[in-house]
Amino acid sequence: MTTMFDVGNKVAAKAVQLCRPEVIAAYPITPQTVIVEELARMVEAGELSAEYLRVESEHSVMAATCAAASMGVRTFTATSSQGLAFMHEMLHWASLSRLPIVMINVNRALGPGWSIWVDETDSLSQRDTGWLQFYCESSHEVFDSIIQAYRIAEQILLPVMVNLEGFILSHTYEIVDIPDQGGIDRFLPPSPPRECLDVDNPSMFGSTTDYYINFRYKMHAGMEKAKVVCREVDDAFKKEFGRGYGLLHAYLCEDADLILITAGTIAGTCRVVADRCRAEGLKVGVLRIRVFRPFPGELICEALKSAGKVAVIDRDFSPGCGGIFAQEVKAALQGTLPGLPVYEFIAGLGGKDVTDTDIESIIDQTGEMSKPGECKWIGLLK
Amino acid sequence: MDRSAQIKFPIAAEELVRSGHTACPGCGAVLAMKYVLKGLGPRTMVVIPPSCAGTIAAGFPFCALKIPVLRIPFETTAISASGIRAALDVMGKKDIHVLAWAGDGGTFDIGIQALSGAAERNDDIIYVCYDNEGYMNTGIQRSSSTPEGAWTTTTPSPYVKDTPKKDIIRIMAAHKIPYIATASIGYPSDLIKKVNRAKEIKGTKFILIFSPCPTGWRYSPDMTIRIAKLATETGIFPLYEVEDGEKYLLNPGRTLKPVKAYFSVQGRFRNLTEENLQWFEEKVRKEQAYLSRMAG
Numbered sequence: 111m112t113t114m115f116d117v118g119n120k121v122a123a124k125a126v127q128l129c130r131p132e133v134i135a136a137y138p139i140t141p142q143t144v145i146v147e148e149l150a151r152m153v154e155a156g157e158l159s160a161e162y163l164r165v166e167s168e169h170s171v172m173a174a175t176c177a178a179a180s181m182g183v184r185t186f187t188a189t190s191s192q193g194l195a196f197m198h199e200m201l202h203w204a205s206l207s208r209l210p211i212v213m214i215n216v217n218r219a220l221g222p223g224w225s226i227w228v229d230e231t232d233s234l235s236q237r238d239t240g241w242l243q244f245y246c247e248s249s250h251e252v253f254d255s256i257i258q259a260y261r262i263a264e265q266i267l268l269p270v271m272v273n274l275e276g277f278i279l280s281h282t283y284e285i286v287d288i289p290d291q292g293g294i295d296r297f298l299p300p301s302p303p304r305e306c307l308d309v310d311n312p313s314m315f316g317s318t319t320d321y322y323i324n325f326r327y328k329m330h331a332g333m334e335k336a337k338v339v340c341r342e343v344d345d346a347f348k349k350e351f352g353r354g355y356g357l358l359h360a361y362l363c364e365d366a367d368l369i370l371i372t373a374g375t376i377a378g379t380c381r382v383v384a385d386r387c388r389a390e391g392l393k394v395g396v397l398r399i400r401v402f403r404p405f406p407g408e409l410i411c412e413a414l415k416s417a418g419k420v421a422v423i424d425r426d427f428s429p430g431c432g433g434i435f436a437q438e439v440k441a442a443l444q445g446t447l448p449g450l451p452v453y454e455f456i457a458g459l460g461g462k463d464v465t466d467t468d469i470e471s472i473i474d475q476t477g478e479m480s481k482p483g484e485c486k487w488i489g490l491l492k
Numbered sequence: 493m494d495r496s497a498q499i500k501f502p503i504a505a506e507e508l509v510r511s512g513h514t515a516c517p518g519c520g521a522v523l524a525m526k527y528v529l530k531g532l533g534p535r536t537m538v539v540i541p542p543s544c545a546g547t548i549a550a551g552f553p554f555c556a557l558k559i560p561v562l563r564i565p566f567e568t569t570a571i572s573a574s575g576i577r578a579a580l581d582v583m584g585k586k587d588i589h590v591l592a593w594a595g596d597g598g599t600f601d602i603g604i605q606a607l608s609g610a611a612e613r614n615d616d617i618i619y620v621c622y623d624n625e626g627y628m629n630t631g632i633q634r635s636s637s638t639p640e641g642a643w644t645t646t647t648p649s650p651y652v653k654d655t656p657k658k659d660i661i662r663i664m665a666a667h668k669i670p671y672i673a674t675a676s677i678g679y680p681s682d683l684i685k686k687v688n689r690a691k692e693i694k695g696t697k698f699i700l701i702f703s704p705c706p707t708g709w710r711y712s713p714d715m716t717i718r719i720a721k722l723a724t725e726t727g728i729f730p731l732y733e734v735e736d737g738e739k740y741l742l743n744p745g746r747t748l749k750p751v752k753a754y755f756s757v758q759g760r761f762r763n764l765t766e767e768n769l770q771w772f773e774e775k776v777r778k779e780q781a782y783l784s785r786m787a788g
Contacts, residue, residue, distance in 0.1 A: 177562065
């Protein structure tokens, strides 16, 4: 175990290096670029033995990654925002081909207006592409999630997207404990054999088929299995390295009257505010959703079962509907907790800070409203 | 073409395209595939985007090709081949040919970005465009390979295509890739000879194969070979090679036949007037002069 003090992107690149990817395809986009720069440096310096493809677009990045993964090798790429949107077609392709690709998406707003700052709509709008999605709160968690992602992906044969917030994590220094290569190798052995392109056993992949609906059903079954596998892999990781996260992280939720639900770095601020509220006698809890796909609806209902009110803070927005996490949470509550009021807040779009005062305001507003209305926007400029 | 100039060399007896494929009668594209695979042999992997070729390769649980096939999205032909090559390199498998196989729509139009990228990187792939001058699989729509004067369903009579066929060879030559060739299903031994050359060269190889389409060009299926030969004999589709983007090698040719011999046997050119034909005649001669100049 060594200690690394660096920005989230460099920590992510370190994790990827330790996972021994064999083919990396890359295209630059802010704020992800540092990851692929660092990996290029590692490959050139002989610190990582991989084929590194400097491709001409993000669409081609994912196409190259899919083709290489179809040969059975371990693959990696990273992107952000417009790049992820450009990949959209290939994201479907990767999952329907059941390829265990791991990709980092550094969350960034989609233009226009141009903004390189964080907004999670880029990845959340890829919700239905069949990728597992992780949302991280710290660089430590980014590191650990990447290692876990390969083991999960290769077990269930679906691709995994590890998300971190642009600049807030990608460009911020943090101290991270780095396990040694031997430990990672024990946790993540070489990619297990699977059906691949092979001249000695020729077959056709991606053909037209009447079994399309069956393939979709099998993806569904894979995602259901992923709920178990994500937990098992996280448990195994904790046993090996002493760190674990679960599919979601509940803080002071057991007896809370009001539970704040969010993803990513906003959760940390929420926990600080929850502690303050507790000191004042207000029972506030915080539920951070780490795994968005597969959506851990049952676990969320379990965590919310004693709550009187729920406020969801979304750093994303689906026009005409509201916050994306809020919609998913509300859908999950149907049947189990149909009467639980869910208050919706949109905050932090385009990299706007979500401060402790903002969280306090969300708690106040939720307290004042007798029933949820339209989603409230935090931090609009006057 | 001067038959005496043809080089004698062995052609594999093994067929890597099975009978029972789903091509239309008289399809030029399936002949192109058959001949190219005779040149490359069984240690070949192919990527095929949406196209007639993809349909011809058939649907699950059948496959008309005896080599591994990866079906891929439309615009990704070249990069998918590059991805496979990268994986083969990392696996230490050096003796396998990676074939990128797309139609003109998949090459001249939607796939040109990925093709340009692969060519600029000089990725070690053989890219074959079987050229039937339109989107035939979706029902005969114009592509940027459709020649001016041609009818398609999106350039309906009398509003036939009024811009020239994109010159993909000049575009590829500008990338300075090691090997480019035009070939035709009308001249199989020449085609296979070019494939044999391509497979010995490291880097990006590009072969454009003239592949007449009876369904889209509106002629009788028994005319395919004749039309392919006429295209070359009239100078409409000259056969040549380009090395490193600079060194042009022309197949020896005879005196050109009038272009009318080629145009008059296809329904898609029904609208052409004598005046148009004269204009094409001049155009062909200009192109011949250009190629002769390039070949020194």
